[in-house]
Amino acid sequence: MKYTRALAFALLAGATVLGTGCSVIRGQTSVGGYVDDTAIxxxxxxxxxxxxxxxxxxxxxxTLNGTVQLSGFAKSNAEKAKAEYIAxxxxxxxxxxxxxxxxP
Structure with missing residues (x-):
C-alpha cells in the first residue's frame, strides 16, 4: 500500500512536470520558438x-517570434539609432x- 501510494504520487508529479515544462508564453508558437527568442x-x-x-x-x-522590442532610455538620438542598428x-x-x- 505504501509503495503504491508513493508510485502514484511519483507518476502524478512526473506528469505535472512534463506537462508544464513544455508550456510557452502567450502568443508563442512553440517551445523551439521560445528558445530562439531567448537566444536572440x-x-x-x-x-x-x-x-x-x-x-x-x-x-x-x-523578443517575441523574432520581433525585438527595445524600451528604456537613450542619452541621444545617436545611441537610440545605434541600439536599433545592433538589434x-x-x-x-x-x-x-x-x-x-x-x-539627456
Whole structure:
C-alpha cells in the first residue's frame, strides 16, 4: 500500500512536470520558438555590452517570434539609432520595435 501510494504520487508529479515544462508564453508558437527568442534576446544584450556607445543597463530587450522590442532610455538620438542598428543586425531578428525614449 505504501509503495503504491508513493508510485502514484511519483507518476502524478512526473506528469505535472512534463506537462508544464513544455508550456510557452502567450502568443508563442512553440517551445523551439521560445528558445530562439531567448537566444536572440541574449545575443542583442551581449552586443550592447560589447558596444561602448550603447548603455546596456538602460535598455530593456524583449523578443517575441523574432520581433525585438527595445524600451528604456537613450542619452541621444545617436545611441537610440545605434541600439536599433545592433538589434536589427543580430541573427534571427525579423523586426525591431524601437521604443527608446531619448533622455539627456
Amino acid at each position: 534576446t541574449t545575443a542583442v544584450k551581449a552586443k550592447f555590452v560589447e558596444d561602448k556607445t550603447v548603455d546596456a543597463g538602460a535598455i530593456k530587450v524583449q 536589427r543586425n543580430t541573427k534571427g531578428v525579423r523586426e525591431v520595435q524601437n521604443n527608446l525614449a531619448v533622455r
